[in-house]
Amino acid sequence: MLRSTVSKSSDSEVDLLDDRDFVQLIDADGIRHPSPTIDQWVADVSDAQLADLYEDMVVVRRIDVEATALQRQGELGLWPPLLGQEASQIGSARALRDDDFIMPSYRENGVAYCRGVALDDLVRVWRGHAHGSWDPSEFRMAIPAVIIGAQTLHAVGYGVGILRDGADSAVITYFGDGATSQGDTNEAMIFAATYQAPVVFFCQNNHWAISEPVGLQATRHISERAPGFGIPSMRVDGNDVLAVMAATRIALDRAHNGGGPTYIEAVTYRMGPHTTSDDPTRYRDADELAEWKAKDPISRLEKYFESKDLLTDELKARVKAKADSVAAEFRAGCIGMEEPTIMSVFDHVTIEIDPVLERQRSQYAAYLANFEGGE
Structure with missing residues (x-):
């Protein structure tokens, strides 16, 4: 098993992999598993704050479902669903500082929501109304990158710029398992390691690069590639929002304190199609989908709250009201968008x-x- 370490600002060494296949704090049954080395990174996250993360995930899923419906109704030309990947996006995005910069792919709508991007701007490109949907300098987040893996190079360039400015911020770049086979992504890791750029490489391994299963392009864990470039890596349960937050905080702490790049493989699953032009039933087994639905990132938090008598009627009503309000605003903004x-x-x-x-x-x-x- 691959093992790497990073140093917290206190100079204490932290093991990036515990005794399981990946870092996991809340399992699919909602059971909280203590981890001596990882818990310290989320010790400040109370149950109330965990409920806020739960709300984020529910709202983002509702946005995703609404956008898919809008595409089916002819209001959007295309939409890249994130169904099943909410914990990877919310857990990592909520770990970022305001001055950290984000280089996304095209599926990070949950990250954009956390960054405060206007709801109608999430669909402006997919409605065909603009080249880009928002001002990257305002939200410290680049617009979606459709060219697979290209944004990883942009992230390293930005990270080198941070070093030259003498700043202590970081940049995170998101990509899927398919992008790890792209030359751009591998070249980005070479340069990041060479310059010790403050970059977090965040791979959402959702198991499918369109119709190609991850097993065809990686015979070992994807996270095991990074140390070959001189970049420490960790593998985390991407459906566990708390573990994702801890992993991202570890990587960001390293970047903020001059430790260079870190690679995170968030093991998750794309429960919907690659985009709304894709039919996953043509290449994906129904039993596999059922297996991953049982590991759903939202339902496991609900089980955790139920075990602690925290899934109250008040919480459920609050989250539902928020999701309903956001969905209505999202739909109205899309349909009412001024024609260019x-x-x-x-x-x-x-x-x-x-x-x-x-x-x-x-x-x-x-x-x-x-x-x-x-x-």
Whole structure:
């Protein structure tokens, strides 16, 4: 079993893997498992705060279900569901500092929600209304990256910039198991290790790279690749929001204190399709899906709360009201979105006026003028 260590700012050594296959604090039955080396990283998380994480996951799942429905109703061109991956996204996102930067792939809508991105901005690209949905500098989060693995290189470049600025912030980059076979991701790890960039590589191993199972591209745990690049790694139960938060805090502490990059493999499962254009029943066994539904990140927290008599009517009502409110706002924002003009395709392509772009804009405007109605 791979074992690596990081140092907390107090210089105490922390084992990145305990005696199980992965770090787990709350199992699928809602049972809390103490871990002497990991518990210290979430010792401040009370049951009330755990209830807030539960609310986040329920709300994000509701957003996801609503977006899928909007796509089926013709309101979105495409949507990449995150169903089943809520704990990986919420647990990691809530561990970040405000000055940490996020380089996502295209599925991190839960992370964007935690970052405060406007609900309608979550679907602006998928509705075909913009190149990008939000201002990265405002939310310290880049817009979705559809090119598989490309954002890992961006993260390392940003991390090197942090070093040169003399800052103590970090950057986290999200990607799936499929991206680990991409050259960009491996090159990013080489540069991160070489420059000791403050980067957290966060792999959401959801077991399927579209229709390709993870076993076809990795005969050993994905987390075992990183030490070959000189990057310590850990493997965590990606459906356990508390364990994910602990793992992310460990990695961020290392980055914030000059320890360089860390690699996290969050073992989770994509319970829905790759995107709404995909039919997973063509390649995925129903028994496998049923097995992972039993490990659902939301239901395990409910079982944990039930065991402590914390799943009260008040909590359930509060969470439902929040989810209903967000879903209604989300749908209204999507359907009521102002239609872009044809010429707006040239907006926000470059920061400064570019002569080539201006020439293209002028030529396209002249072309449109040949048709009745112009724009």
